[in-house]
Amino acid sequence: MVKRRSLVSDYCPSARALDAIGDWWSMLIVRDAFDGMTRFSEFQKSLGIARNILSERLRTLTARGILEAVPAAAGGSRQEYRLTTKGRDLFPVMVALRQWGEQHLFTPGEKHSSLIERDSGRKVTLTVQTEDGRPIGADEAMILKVQETG
């Protein structure tokens, strides 16, 4: 397959993000981590992923600072995998994926999990807006530019 091209040097933040996350499985691992899972076997059972692949993905996610491995018990060799701050900052990505999935991938009336605020029970949504807080129609009003970090 000749080593997949890396996009770490791409000027586009989305491309780098996709590259950093790595793949399909990794994002599902992150989802489960948001769901409170920390152990190898939990991820394995939840995802049905092959052990060798899970092992490799956990290693990569850890190397990239999205997860961190902490010893499960003092002195023990078993690990718990926890989201780092960088990993937790993927939350909006998860919410965005979820929202799109709810909109387009379920038939009316079909059951699905929901994301709610713990205290109020209110549904969590996600809004694209300008810096000054004005919600913005995703479609029309944007363009992309290359520029200095701003």
Place this chain on the structure above:
Amino acid sequence: MVKRRSLVSDYCPSARALDAIGDWWSMLIVRDAFDGMTRFSEFQKSLGIARNILSERLRTLTARGILEAVPAAAGGSRQEYRLTTKGRDLFPVMVALRQWGEQHLFTPGEKHSSLIERDSGRKVTLTVQTEDGRPIGADEAMILKVQETG
């Protein structure tokens, strides 16, 4: 490899979303589509993707209703690939990925592209909030539940 497990029947909208998008390349194709690209060769040059893979991905994205193929010229056989409404609804996902990338994958001062509102030039951001519009700390306040469509 024994057919990758499909998640179309998963109760979790994020899992279905990841499954529907398919992979890394597909999301980059969608990104380029947001950037105005429509032609096979444009995607190919922009992404450096192998032609056979691009061909397959465009077919899949089209089959899943994220892109639609429209004849480039009346009577001609060349296609233009355009985002459908379903595809354009992936915008928040793109913005979320971009925002995370900007936050965590660039060194200070490093150049990157930015997403701005066309009219005002203001940066576009993305907020996680409850239905009533109250911004919410991504980390603390959420849980997941399975329930009837609501």
Place this chain on the structure above:
DNA sequence: TAGATAAGTTTCATTATGAAACTTATTGCG
């Protein structure tokens, strides 16, 4: 009309993936 692009498809070598078996650590529990 000829040459140059565009848009794919085919072929073939290589890599990634998945399943299952195999290893060591850890944990429970009597």
Place this chain on the structure above:
DNA sequence: CGCAATAAGTTTCATAATGAAACTTATCTA
């Protein structure tokens, strides 16, 4: 404690996905 059951990986091997390049047609363009 001691032994069976789990947990957490690693190894091996067959198979599927990927990438590069060559090969086809269709479509532009000068």
